[in-house]
Amino acid sequence: MDxxxxxxxFAYGTEGDAGKRAxxxxxxxxxxxYLLREGEILCVMGASxxxxxxxxxxxxxxxxxxxxxxxGMERREISMVFQENRLCEEFSAxxxxxxxxxxxxxxxxxxxxxxxxxxxxxxCEAADKKVCSFSGGMKRRVAIVRALMSESDLLLMDEPLKxxxxxxxxxxxxxxxxxRGNRTTVxxxxxxxxxxxxxxxxxxxxxxxxxxxxxRG
Amino acid sequence: xxxxxxxxxxxxxxxxxxxxxxxxxxxxxxDQKILLASPLEVAAALGVVLSDGAWLHTxxxxxxxxxxxxxLGLLFGTLLAxxxxxxxxxxxxxxxxxxxxxxxxxxxxIILCLVWLSAKNLSVFISFLMVLVVVYxxxxxGLCSMDGELLEMARLFQxxxxxxxxxxxxxxLRPYLFxxxxxxxxxxxxxxxxxxxxxxxxxxxxxxxxxxxxxxxTPELFAWTAVLVCISVLTEKAALWVLRIxxxxxxxxx
Numbered sequence: 421m422d423x424x425x426x427x428x429x430f431a432y433g434t435e436g437d438a439g440k441r442a443x444x445x446x447x448x449x450x451x452x453x454y455l456l457r458e459g460e461i462l463c464v465m466g467a468s469x470x471x472x473x474x475x476x477x478x479x480x481x482x483x484x485x486x487x488x489x490x491x492g493m494e495r496r497e498i499s500m501v502f503q504e505n506r507l508c509e510e511f512s513a514x515x516x517x518x519x520x521x522x523x524x525x526x527x528x529x530x531x532x533x534x535x536x537x538x539x540x541x542x543x544c545e546a547a548d549k550k551v552c553s554f555s556g557g558m559k560r561r562v563a564i565v566r567a568l569m570s571e572s573d574l575l576l577m578d579e580p581l582k583x584x585x586x587x588x589x590x591x592x593x594x595x596x597x598x599x600r601g602n603r604t605t606v607x608x609x610x611x612x613x614x615x616x617x618x619x620x621x622x623x624x625x626x627x628x629x630x631x632x633x634x635x636r637g
Numbered sequence: 638x639x640x641x642x643x644x645x646x647x648x649x650x651x652x653x654x655x656x657x658x659x660x661x662x663x664x665x666x667x668d669q670k671i672l673l674a675s676p677l678e679v680a681a682a683l684g685v686v687l688s689d690g691a692w693l694h695t696x697x698x699x700x701x702x703x704x705x706x707x708x709l710g711l712l713f714g715t716l717l718a719x720x721x722x723x724x725x726x727x728x729x730x731x732x733x734x735x736x737x738x739x740x741x742x743x744x745x746x747i748i749l750c751l752v753w754l755s756a757k758n759l760s761v762f763i764s765f766l767m768v769l770v771v772v773y774x775x776x777x778x779g780l781c782s783m784d785g786e787l788l789e790m791a792r793l794f795q796x797x798x799x800x801x802x803x804x805x806x807x808x809x810l811r812p813y814l815f816x817x818x819x820x821x822x823x824x825x826x827x828x829x830x831x832x833x834x835x836x837x838x839x840x841x842x843x844x845x846x847x848x849x850x851x852x853x854x855t856p857e858l859f860a861w862t863a864v865l866v867c868i869s870v871l872t873e874k875a876a877l878w879v880l881r882i883x884x885x886x887x888x889x890x891x
Contacts, residue, residue, distance in 0.1 A: 506786050508787075509808075511804065519794070519800055521794075523794075
């Protein structure tokens with residue numbers, strides 16, 4: 421099922437976002453519309469504060485638009501790489517991945533495959549170590565494996581390659597492309613080269629995002 | 638100033654030895670057994686207390702009731718904190734009760750409760766009240782400062798309730814739970830024994846302390862106090878050890 425965002429208005433500091441009301445109103449989306457086809461990859465780019473992460477939060481339901489509607493999100497199972505890793509720091513990499521797979525393992529691969537997936541992103545030795553002892557890049561890779569292995573039909577990734585060196589970026593990009601399957605995928609990035617490596621469509625958001633400025637098929 | 642963490646047990650033992658020495662010197666200087674019994678006199682009185690077979694029964698009587706009050710306080714404090722964190726109206730409605738419990742001297746409650754309850758079970762209720770307020774306050778603070786981002790992650794990945802409890806809630810509540818245990822166990826003993834000293838139920842540590850005071854048996858009073866301090870410290874250590882073991886095995890439970 422396609423996901424359709426129709427005439428979305430969203431501003432921080434309004435009724436829909438009580439938490440940031442005190443900071444004053446900041447318009448992010450005004451009459452924003454976009455159609456995301458089932459199974460495609462969409463790379464979202466734009467300057468800081470233009471609404472890339474906000475777009476993901478609207479898709480997950482963490483934020484609600486003040487106007488407009490989002491279709492095609494009913495009964496969707498979402499897995500996500502958050503901007504911050506959001507891992508259970510006192511648990512091992514393996515347990516973190518297992519916890520993300522409570523509703524099942526994507527592609528039918530079971531719990532036994534967690535070690536293999538972690539090896540593919542260079543975490544073979546660290547699988548049973550506590551995440552709190554990991555570097556930023558290692559934590560990032562655990563978060564990516566968790567999202568990829570989790571049974572879902574929508575994959576959201578907020579700057580998945582941040583904190584990774586060039587060689588690891590290449591390996592992790594290949595890993596993501598290999599295991600995303602046919603899931604609809606939205607990837608937020610600052611880097612045009614990264615977006616190019618993932619392929620798929622490109623959506624560049626402006627500040628106070630209007631309808632997309634550029635759309636590459 | 639940097640705090641040394643080397644050999645804490647040796648340091649503590651040295652501090653205890655120094656305190657005993659100061660106490661012995663002060664008792665010798667005062668030379669009034671009724672006013673201040675020396676450590677040696679207290680040790681002798683302790684020997685007399687322990688040579689009587691009833692001491693275990695006395696400790697068991699008080700420990701059972703104080704532990705009962707502690708567990709009841711832990712249970713109800715946790716439940717109230719969970720519901721108060723979930724429903725703001727409950728938090729507001731409970732505020733006056735908790736404020737009164739925090740501010741009122743424990744002796745006022747003891748005297749008031751003696752009108753309603755038998756002296757035998759008074760220490761259960763008084764310990765319960767003291768633990769309830771500490772557990773409720775600590776856990777509510779912990780629950781109100783939970784990391785919303787981790788909760789959002791748990792929601793998105795559809796973690797089961799038990800997984801959320803063991804992987805998200807309990808790790809974040811760790812400092813609040815430890816603080817609640819450390820504070821409330823000592824308070825339960827203090828308040829429970831105070832209730833026994835005022836209610837004077839037969840066969841309790843409180844009655845032994847009361848009798849020692851009546852008969853001006855200061856060494857015996859100190860001896861029972863020493864017994865009480867030992868039980869309180871050992872109970873606190875045991876409870877914290879159990880809690881630590883639980884936390885070390887959270888990953889296996891989840």
